[in-house]
Amino acid sequence: MGKNMGKGFAVGKLSTRQIETSKGKRVLIDGDGLRLVFGAKGKASWVLRTVKDGREYNIGLGSYPIVTLSDARALVIQKKKEILNGLDPILEKRKKHQMLTFEEAAYKTFEQLSPTFKNDKHKNQWINDLKRYIFPKIGNTKIDQLKHEYVVDALASLWVEKHVTAKRIKQRIKAIVDWAVGRGYREHALPMGAIDKALPKVSHKPKHHAALQYSEISKCLKVVKSKRGVAALAIQALILTAARSGEIRGARWSEFDFENDVWTIPAERMKAKTEHKVPLSKQAKAAFEEAKKMQIHKDCDLVFHGNSANLELSDNILTDSIQEWGFDVTIHGFRSTFRDWIANETQFDGDLAEMALAHTIKNHAERAYRRGNMLEKRREMMNAWASYCEGKGANVVKLVRKKANGK
Structure with missing residues (x-):
């Protein structure tokens, strides 16, 4: 039993009648640290006074007569058990008064993740999708009060209409809540399995990037080469190297060894975060050298810069340009064109093509076996591809498939 503090009634003997007739009292003590404190205009609040590890705590338990x-008395038992199990009442009080909303937690998570984004496009998309689709629905919900059913309601319609976007947003919501758990604003993460099961079933086929038939690539490259400007040269280089848009748009002169005709893309600019060497055909090298001649800002390390130094071209500029020139394709689709040509028209090994595309090898044993970059074999393949793109054909043996009966 606790010790009486100040004037009050006997320990554990406080009754509702005594409370109701306690005119002029400042404090009524029930015992075991529980006291009823009277404030201005006769309003009263329950306070638990307790000590842990030599530290005194005063914990508010609510207003009388609501509580x-x-x-x-029941709350006293509950709070003492929580303190015994490690609860810090001061921290809990601070969090209660400073509890973040979901939107505030999202911005704090975004701030922490910002250095990990590959480019400004991904960075802006991460927060802008939340602004557009989620904040209007659950942005003002306190992060500790966010329930999985709220998330289901917020995602339900988007899950059907924009499934890919909704899946990405769901992962961002998980990251935000996980951050809140790690920072002590929540006790538990969201049950993602329950959310998945509660969302509508979506039946859809994967949407592939619109790609050019490889039989049309020489016509396309001829049109691109007839155009002037940095975008045209960037598209030329992209087609001839089978590189990703971001790898081309972010290319730096310091990455090139024109003496040995090799372009070395550093790990931090690669999707798989692994350094990638690209053997340059004479046609690809010519596109880069032409870009050097057109360079306005001579001290700029960026190969295909935009309107000002150190400003990359946008992916939209490349896509808009190729479509304006009469080809209804995406820039990324040229990689598929290259891969289809390898598979259908040559005997170059499929794994060699995957290395040229800088695709990650999922099989760990195979990845260990193929540590070498097979640069010279890939050089032969890229030279053949460049010749094919120029309509000159390629000195490769066409793949002949055997019939089922072996003939």
Whole structure:
């Protein structure tokens, strides 16, 4: 039993009648640290005074008579058990008064993740999708009060209409809540399995990037080469190297060894975060050298810069340009064109093509076996591809498939 503090009634003897007739009292003590404190205009609040590790805590338990005497006694037992199990009442009080909304937690998570984004496009998309689709629905919900059913309601319609976007947003919501758990704003993460099961079933086929038939590539390259400007040269280089848009748009002169005709893309600019060497055909090298001649800002390390130094071209500029020139394709689709040509028209090994595309090898044993970059074999393949793109054919043996009966 606790010790009486100040004037009050006997320990554990406080009754509702005594409370109701306690005119002029400042404090009524029930015992075991529980006291009823009277404030201005006769308003009263329950307070638990307790000590842990030599530190005194005063914990508010609510206003009387909303919280009754029996309620307050039950809360005393609950709070003392929580403190015994490691609860810090001061931290809990601070969090209660400073609890973040989901939107505020999202911005704090975004701030922490910002250095990990590959480019400004991904960075802006991460927060802008939340602004557009999620904040209007659950942005003002306190992060500790966010329930999985709220998330289901917020995602349900988007899950059907924009499934890919909704899946990405769901992962961002998980990251935000996980951050809140790690920072002590929540006790538990969201049950993602339950959210998945509660969302509508979506039946869809994967949407592939619109790609050019490889039989049309020489016509396309001829049109691109007839155009002037940095975008045209960037598209030339992209087609001839089978590189990704971001790898081309972010290319730096310091990455090139024109003496040995090799372009070395550093790990931090690669999707798989692994350094990638690209053997340059004479046609690809010519596109880069032409870009050097057109360079306005001579001290700029960026190969295909935009309107000002150190400003990359946007992916939209490349896509808009190729479509304006009469080809209804995406820039990324040229990689598929290259891969289809390898598979259908040559005997170059499929794994060699995957290395040229800088695709990650999922099989760990195979990845260990193929540590070498097979640069010279890939050089032969890229030279053949460049010749084919120029309409000159390629000195490769066409793949002949055997019939089922072996003939």
